[in-house]
Amino acid sequence: MKAYKDMDKNELLALKEELSGAYEAVKRKGLSLNMARGKPSDEQLDLSMGLLDVVNSGMKVVAADGIDCRNYGEMDGIYEAKKLLADMVGLPPENMIVCGSSSLSIMYDTVSHAYALGVNGNTPWCKQEKVKFLCPVPGYDRHFAITESFGIEMINIPLYQDGPDMKLVKEYVETDPAVKGIWCVPKYSNPTGCTYSDEVVRAFAALKPAAPDFRIFWDNAYAIHDLYDNGGDQLLNIMDECKKAGNENLAFVFCSTSKVTFAGGGIAGIASSPENAEWFRKTLAIRTIGYDKINQLRHALHFGGIEGMKKRMAEHAAIIRPKFEAVYECFDRELAGLEIGTWTKPNGGYFISFDALEGCAKNIVAKCKEAGMVTTGAGATFPYKKDPKDQNIRIAPTFPSLQDIKTAAELFALCVKLCSVEKLLEE
Amino acid sequence: MKAYKDMDKNELLALKEELSGAYEAVKRKGLSLNMARGKPSDEQLDLSMGLLDVVNSGMKVVAADGIDCRNYGEMDGIYEAKKLLADMVGLPPENMIVCGSSSLSIMYDTVSHAYALGVNGNTPWCKQEKVKFLCPVPGYDRHFAITESFGIEMINIPLYQDGPDMKLVKEYVETDPAVKGIWCVPKYSNPTGCTYSDEVVRAFAALKPAAPDFRIFWDNAYAIHDLYDNGGDQLLNIMDECKKAGNENLAFVFCSTSKVTFAGGGIAGIASSPENAEWFRKTLAIRTIGYDKINQLRHALHFGGIEGMKKRMAEHAAIIRPKFEAVYECFDRELAGLEIGTWTKPNGGYFISFDALEGCAKNIVAKCKEAGMVTTGAGATFPYKKDPKDQNIRIAPTFPSLQDIKTAAELFALCVKLCSVEKLLEE
Numbered sequence: 002m003k004a005y006k007d008m009d010k011n012e013l014l015a016l017k018e019e020l021s022g023a024y025e026a027v028k029r030k031g032l033s034l035n036m037a038r039g040k041p042s043d044e045q046l047d048l049s050m051g052l053l054d055v056v057n058s059g060m061k062v063v064a065a066d067g068i069d070c071r072n073y074g075e076m077d078g079i080y081e082a083k084k085l086l087a088d089m090v091g092l093p094p095e096n097m098i099v100c101g102s103s104s105l106s107i108m109y110d111t112v113s114h115a116y117a118l119g120v121n122g123n124t125p126w127c128k129q130e131k132v133k134f135l136c137p138v139p140g141y142d143r144h145f146a147i148t149e150s151f152g153i154e155m156i157n158i159p160l161y162q163d164g165p166d167m168k169l170v171k172e173y174v175e176t177d178p179a180v181k182g183i184w185c186v187p188k189y190s191n192p193t194g195c196t197y198s199d200e201v202v203r204a205f206a207a208l209k210p211a212a213p214d215f216r217i218f219w220d221n222a223y224a225i226h227d228l229y230d231n232g233g234d235q236l237l238n239i240m241d242e243c244k245k246a247g248n249e250n251l252a253f254v255f256c257s258t259s260k261v262t263f264a265g266g267g268i269a270g271i272a273s274s275p276e277n278a279e280w281f282r283k284t285l286a287i288r289t290i291g292y293d294k295i296n297q298l299r300h301a302l303h304f305g306g307i308e309g310m311k312k313r314m315a316e317h318a319a320i321i322r323p324k325f326e327a328v329y330e331c332f333d334r335e336l337a338g339l340e341i342g343t344w345t346k347p348n349g350g351y352f353i354s355f356d357a358l359e360g361c362a363k364n365i366v367a368k369c370k371e372a373g374m375v376t377t378g379a380g381a382t383f384p385y386k387k388d389p390k391d392q393n394i395r396i397a398p399t400f401p402s403l404q405d406i407k408t409a410a411e412l413f414a415l416c417v418k419l420c421s422v423e424k425l426l427e428e
Numbered sequence: 429m430k431a432y433k434d435m436d437k438n439e440l441l442a443l444k445e446e447l448s449g450a451y452e453a454v455k456r457k458g459l460s461l462n463m464a465r466g467k468p469s470d471e472q473l474d475l476s477m478g479l480l481d482v483v484n485s486g487m488k489v490v491a492a493d494g495i496d497c498r499n500y501g502e503m504d505g506i507y508e509a510k511k512l513l514a515d516m517v518g519l520p521p522e523n524m525i526v527c528g529s530s531s532l533s534i535m536y537d538t539v540s541h542a543y544a545l546g547v548n549g550n551t552p553w554c555k556q557e558k559v560k561f562l563c564p565v566p567g568y569d570r571h572f573a574i575t576e577s578f579g580i581e582m583i584n585i586p587l588y589q590d591g592p593d594m595k596l597v598k599e600y601v602e603t604d605p606a607v608k609g610i611w612c613v614p615k616y617s618n619p620t621g622c623t624y625s626d627e628v629v630r631a632f633a634a635l636k637p638a639a640p641d642f643r644i645f646w647d648n649a650y651a652i653h654d655l656y657d658n659g660g661d662q663l664l665n666i667m668d669e670c671k672k673a674g675n676e677n678l679a680f681v682f683c684s685t686s687k688v689t690f691a692g693g694g695i696a697g698i699a700s701s702p703e704n705a706e707w708f709r710k711t712l713a714i715r716t717i718g719y720d721k722i723n724q725l726r727h728a729l730h731f732g733g734i735e736g737m738k739k740r741m742a743e744h745a746a747i748i749r750p751k752f753e754a755v756y757e758c759f760d761r762e763l764a765g766l767e768i769g770t771w772t773k774p775n776g777g778y779f780i781s782f783d784a785l786e787g788c789a790k791n792i793v794a795k796c797k798e799a800g801m802v803t804t805g806a807g808a809t810f811p812y813k814k815d816p817k818d819q820n821i822r823i824a825p826t827f828p829s830l831q832d833i834k835t836a837a838e839l840f841a842l843c844v845k846l847c848s849v850e851k852l853l854e855e
Binding site for chain 2: 070
């Protein structure tokens with residue numbers, strides 16, 4: 002396989018003609034494919050249908066301690082739901098607060114409370130001259146949208162295979178009091194799939210922030226979302242490490258069952274130190290009398306505990322692993338050795354991250370779209386949707402059928418080749 | 429029956445001794461009663477148990493238009509849930525946005541968005557020097573807690589039998605650009621149970637606010653919560669009236685099924701003009717990918733439409749009406765003619781409002797508590813928990829059993845008498 006960069010102009014022109022012909026042929030098929038969002042497939046959702054029956058009219062709808070789940074109260078959740086989510090992220094249940102069905106909403110509310118009311122008695126961010134967040138890139142577009150909506154300045158931090166560039170993180174956090182937070186997806190990161198190393202987690206825990214209200218926003222969205230049954234990537238427990246480092250209040254941990262049970266109807270939570278949890282509860286008490294405890298009870302009864310949840314995750318893996326592998330197989334076959342792109346092969350999570358030649362991502366996404374395939378927008382994995390090198394594309398292989406994934410991967414690889422040739426011919 | 433104020437000192441002293449004896453006797457019973465919060469009773473919750481079975485594993489969990497309710501998306505709700513809530517408050521479904529299970533949370537988020545991000549492109553409230561809200565009193569403590577938490581200055585507005593003092597409202601709203609909102613429970617108001625007259629609703633709709641970002645927070649919590657089957661109080665449709673007055677963007681309307689199905693697991697919504705709804709959707713899109721659509725589907729299927737919901741409300745009324753009437757019967761029997769208190773007899777809603785002699789509310793609440801009965805705290809129905817005349821007490825008769833309500837009403841009346849005598853003896 003000859004690398005494209007080693008081809009001469011005539012070779013590239015001939016290749017372009019060949020690829021264009023192939024592309025036009027695919028276009029004529031009138032495909033309709035979508036690899037844009039990290040959504041579970043119907044087959045995955047079918048795994049949890051038992052959740053719908055486990056609380057029913059033939060029983061008392063009460064938590065283990067007798068609380069009536071149909072009525073007001075128990076603002077931070079019933080114990081068994083706290084325990085389930087706490088076990089998911091390896092934390093004690095006492096400081097887990099179960100809030101509704103969306104961890105994204107909890108992250109939004111955490112930023113919103115900090116912005117309007119201040120973190121733990123500190124000056125509200127809205128009353129401070131400048132507020133900045135560090136954003137490991139590529140990262141999760143919806144995180145960036147939250148901070149952008151509050152006018153918070155976002156700073157790109159390179160994300161490596163073992164986590165963010167901690168030298169840079171340390172420098173920003175320890176010298177600039179305007180830096181108030183950092184967005185992290187520490188395990189099976191969205192979109193690269195990397196898991197932070199022990200060294201990186203310890204470096205986070207050891208941070209000595211210039212701002213008293215700096216917090217790590219630790220979105221442990223894929224805590225138990227392994228693709229292989231070898232135990233998966235191992236992530237150090239951030240709360241334990243923070244405590245060891247005498248930094249107990251440093252991190253907020255977020256999690257949810259959106260990709261365990263139903264993406265539209267799971268349960269989600271936030272955990273932190275006793276002091277942080279107390280702060281969050283205090284603001285929460287103004288916002289609500291309590292979240293839907295019936296759905297919390299459903300989850301607790303359906304799984305019986307964390308082992309039931311892990312069993313479910315193995316069933317999910319059996320469905321989505323072949324989809325990831327179909328993409329790898331295609332990319333290995335079609336792109337290896339051409340030196341026109343690199344891609345991740347994560348052990349879990351929901352995404353594959355593809356880095357094209359610089360300046361090619363937008364064109365690839367556009368070409369895919371023209372042929373009937375939607376991917377996450379180019380740039381979406383960066384703050385302000387601005388990928389400085391225009392090269393990263395997030396691939397979400399879980400939702401379409403395996404057959405569609407295969408078709409989509411072929412089309413994607415073809416578009417990568419075509420756009421790369423066009424790019425090289427421009428130079 | 430002789431009015432206490434017409435008694436001389438000796439009469440009062442004799443009465444005090446008699447009442448004190450009765451009170452000590454009640455205390456010895458070791459009662460445990462709670463009339464503090466507007467919670468539905470177990471019997472009421474039992475009415476909706478069918479809600480738990482209507483979506484189950486034997487069916488496709490899809491909305492009428494085919495949307496899979498188990499997956500992400502449909503941020504503002506499935507159509508049939510929008511329609512159900514819209515019919516509840518007499519509005520078109522297009523601008524109803526169904527969000528989670530708590531209307532209180534939606535109100536919080538509306539204030540929060542206005543505070544941090546600004547209403548419809550106006551300067552965020554947090555960037556304005558002063559923000560004020562008008563608060564008809566007595567009112568709902570959780571409303572006041574929201575505005576208080578954002579540091580918004582609250583101004584008391586007298587609430588009469590036909591609604592707030594509109595002359596005062598108009599004066600504040602039309603002259604002071606710092607006045608950004610007003611809290612309203614327009615039907616079966618919490619706690620007085622009054623319903624705003626047509627004239628009052630029209631006066632609201634005709635307001636010409638000094639602030640472009642002034643909004644009416646119209647919490648129509650008891651829209652279909654009649655106690656009697658005579659059709660109930662009639663409330664003009666605020667959105668229609670605003671439109672007629674050329675003031676389409678003036679009001680946000682909130683509603684929920686917390687007191688129709690389950691207080692811990694209903695559905696809730698916000699409705700407004702197309703422009704306001706668009707603003708709310710835009711901020712919402714940052715906060716969530718979508719709320720629990722499975723629970724929306726449950727509600728839609730369980731009721732089949734607004735008529736099913738109204739039938740349920742008649743069943744609720746049959747349970748709680750005797751509780752309200754037991755309180756009236758006791759108060760009429762024990763307090764009428766004594767001129768030591770007045771109380772409301774609403775046609776719907778969840779509360780009775782009691783006005784004691786000035787300076788007596790705190791003492792009455794304390795006396796009740798000492799004898800084992802919790803009521804809503806004195807002052808709770810006013811901003812900053814400060815009842816300037818210390819006279820209003822909210823009574824919530826729905827949760828306890830009928831027998832407990834009867835016992836509680838007797839104890840309450842006794843405490844009113846005792847505190848009134850003590851008060852008159854002080855003078």
